[in-house]
Amino acid sequence: MVLSPDHTVPDPATRPGARNPLPVLSVANLSKSFGGAKALHNVSFDVMPGEVHGLLGKNGSGKSTLVKILAGFHAPDDGGTLTFNGERVSLPLKAGEGRRLGMAFVHQNLGLVPSLTVLENLRLVELTRNGKAFINWRAETAAAQQALKRFGLNIDPEERVDRLTPVQRALLAIVRAFEEIEAARAITGRPGLVLLDEPTPFLPASGVAQLFELVRSITRLGSSVIFISHDIDEVMEITDRITVLRDGEQSGELARADATHEKIVEMIVGQSISRGQGRKSGTNSFPVYARFEGLSDKMLQPSDLHVGKGEILGLTGLIGSGYEEVPYLAFGARSGASGRITIEDGPTFDQSTLTPAAAIERGFALLPGDRHGESGVDSLSIVDNMFLPDIGRFFRGGLMRNGAMVREARELGKAYEVRPNDPALKLSALSGGNAQKVLIARWMNRSPLLLLLDEPTQGVDVGTRQQIFAALRKAATEGMSIICASSEAEQLAEICDRVLVFARGRICDEITGERLTKEGISEACYVSAGPASQSNPTPRVA
Numbered sequence: 299m300v301l302s303p304d305h306t307v308p309d310p311a312t313r314p315g316a317r318n319p320l321p322v323l324s325v326a327n328l329s330k331s332f333g334g335a336k337a338l339h340n341v342s343f344d345v346m347p348g349e350v351h352g353l354l355g356k357n358g359s360g361k362s363t364l365v366k367i368l369a370g371f372h373a374p375d376d377g378g379t380l381t382f383n384g385e386r387v388s389l390p391l392k393a394g395e396g397r398r399l400g401m402a403f404v405h406q407n408l409g410l411v412p413s414l415t416v417l418e419n420l421r422l423v424e425l426t427r428n429g430k431a432f433i434n435w436r437a438e439t440a441a442a443q444q445a446l447k448r449f450g451l452n453i454d455p456e457e458r459v460d461r462l463t464p465v466q467r468a469l470l471a472i473v474r475a476f477e478e479i480e481a482a483r484a485i486t487g488r489p490g491l492v493l494l495d496e497p498t499p500f501l502p503a504s505g506v507a508q509l510f511e512l513v514r515s516i517t518r519l520g521s522s523v524i525f526i527s528h529d530i531d532e533v534m535e536i537t538d539r540i541t542v543l544r545d546g547e548q549s550g551e552l553a554r555a556d557a558t559h560e561k562i563v564e565m566i567v568g569q570s571i572s573r574g575q576g577r578k579s580g581t582n583s584f585p586v587y588a589r590f591e592g593l594s595d596k597m598l599q600p601s602d603l604h605v606g607k608g609e610i611l612g613l614t615g616l617i618g619s620g621y622e623e624v625p626y627l628a629f630g631a632r633s634g635a636s637g638r639i640t641i642e643d644g645p646t647f648d649q650s651t652l653t654p655a656a657a658i659e660r661g662f663a664l665l666p667g668d669r670h671g672e673s674g675v676d677s678l679s680i681v682d683n684m685f686l687p688d689i690g691r692f693f694r695g696g697l698m699r700n701g702a703m704v705r706e707a708r709e710l711g712k713a714y715e716v717r718p719n720d721p722a723l724k725l726s727a728l729s730g731g732n733a734q735k736v737l738i739a740r741w742m743n744r745s746p747l748l749l750l751l752d753e754p755t756q757g758v759d760v761g762t763r764q765q766i767f768a769a770l771r772k773a774a775t776e777g778m779s780i781i782c783a784s785s786e787a788e789q790l791a792e793i794c795d796r797v798l799v800f801a802r803g804r805i806c807d808e809i810t811g812e813r814l815t816k817e818g819i820s821e822a823c824y825v826s827a828g829p830a831s832q833s834n835p836t837p838r839v840a
């Protein structure tokens with residue numbers, strides 16, 4: 299069943315603006331400990347019908363723990379209560395209870411089954427419920443097609459999810475959640491709640507705009523959204539009210555009308571922070587370190603680009619414009635790619651001969667964007683994740699020097715402010731942002747000659763972001779060449795010496811100097827993707 303956004307009319311008592319409407323969600327005194335450590339402590343807040351409620355906080359402040367309690371994944375400590383549309387819910391939530399009430403979740407890992415199709419993922423629960431004997435696949439496909447189209451998603455329902463881009467996967471997960479609460483509302487007649495746990499890091503500006511349109515279409519009908527993000531500008535744009543957590547406790551609540559960027563940052567971090575610690579060098583003349591000629595694969599037209607020694611080169615563009623492929627191609631991590639690579643004055647070699655092992659040998663390092671899949675190993679400890687690529691360094695006389703490895707991991711964790719800084723913990727026990735810090739520390743610690751990054755600060759809080767920028771800038775000053783693919787114009791403007799903008803698999807613009815601002819980069823992305831350049835894209839040698 300596919301419901302249109304105007305399928306049902308919300309109960310007038312719960313419509314936004316109604317007098318004293320009942321909160322959709324009321325959380326009171328919720329706490330959660332893990333082995334004595336308090337991840338949440340007496341958290342209370344309400345989410346009103348039609349409200350977008352921002353939930354903010356540093357990495358490890360307890361946001362995901364709260365979401366997992368609402369999803370029934372964690373049992374909270376005794377004492378807390380949860381009320382949904384006036385109905386007191388017993389805790390921990392039973393399987394299927396959240397869905398019945400009208401709660402749907404988009405977790406950081408999206409919760410999609412990669413080996414299934416888009417359609418199967420959309421209809422997963424519905425089709426397996428009540429032992430359905432007959433499925434009209436044609437009707438289901440048509441309905442899914444309609445839903446995807448309505449939400450502006452141009453993907454084939456029969457495509458396997460593992461063949462979608464990260465952006466398409468994120469949008470699919472969100473469409474599925476929105477459909478779920480609409481389906482529940484058709485039965486209960488009460489508003490629902492979608493929890494978006496950091497939905498935007500994968501999304502370029504156009505994807506974020508699409509997402510916000512979805513959010514608005516849901517709240518216009520009286521349902522609510524909890525929006526978790528580290529992007530303050532986005533939070534200011536989409537939320538009505540903000541609850542901030544710090545070290546598991548509520549550090550405050552703010553109406554958007556009273557919020558400023560600085561106020562929010564101060565509530566998150568506990569003090570004001572100065573931005574710009576990763577400030578670019580102000581020059582774009584670097585001796586060439588690596589030159590890529592005719593670099594291409596199925597997403598990228600043959601493109602020429604180079605990165606200088608000590609330069610931070612940014613790559614950006616709209617969804618599927620090809621920029622996101624470059625770090626993987628430069629690392630030999632994509633089959634079917636072609637091109638030629640020259641390092642400094644060395645001989646030119648064929649891209650197809652480059653493997654990740656050979657790239658590491660040459661001093662390249664790659665931090666993929668997919669933290670849980672390609673980048674880190676959730677089931678291994680922090681220490682193993684940190685030293686996976688060079689574990690041989692700790693072998694001496696046939697013995698593994700575990701003590702030295704753990705000591706070094708603890709020092710690295712301290713330098714990158716990993717919390718908790720316990721090298722024996724599994725990566726999966728860390729919050730998303732803290733896991734990302736471990737993975738960045740892993741590669742920075744090897745002092746690569748060429749560091750290839752795909753969305754390096756996704757899920758990383760505002761304070762830590764500045765530390766990472768400063769570390770990248772310091773490494774570049776010391777001679778490291780860095781290529782950073784990112785959809786975040788602000789991040790690129792802050793750290794890059796030069797930014798290449800891609801559209802339809804080609805380099806369409808090169809931004810340096812005064813244009814190298816958040817606005818300048820965003821504008822270039824749209825202009826490059828616009829209809830004029832579409833008919834006549836101008837590939838540039840960069």
Ligand SMILES: Nc1ncnc2c1ncn2[C@@H]1O[C@H](COP(=O)(O)OP(=O)(O)OP(=O)(O)O)[C@@H](O)[C@H]1O
Nearest residue numbers: 332337357358359360361362363727729730731732
């Ligand atoms: N399963 C677990 N076992 C042990 N500790 C955990 C577990 N899950 C979370 N924690 C701890 O609880 C604290 C809160 O983590 P949580 O994931 O809720 O933070 P977060 O605010 O979502 O962070 P981020 O912004 O980085 O995603 C952290 O210190 C984390 O290490």
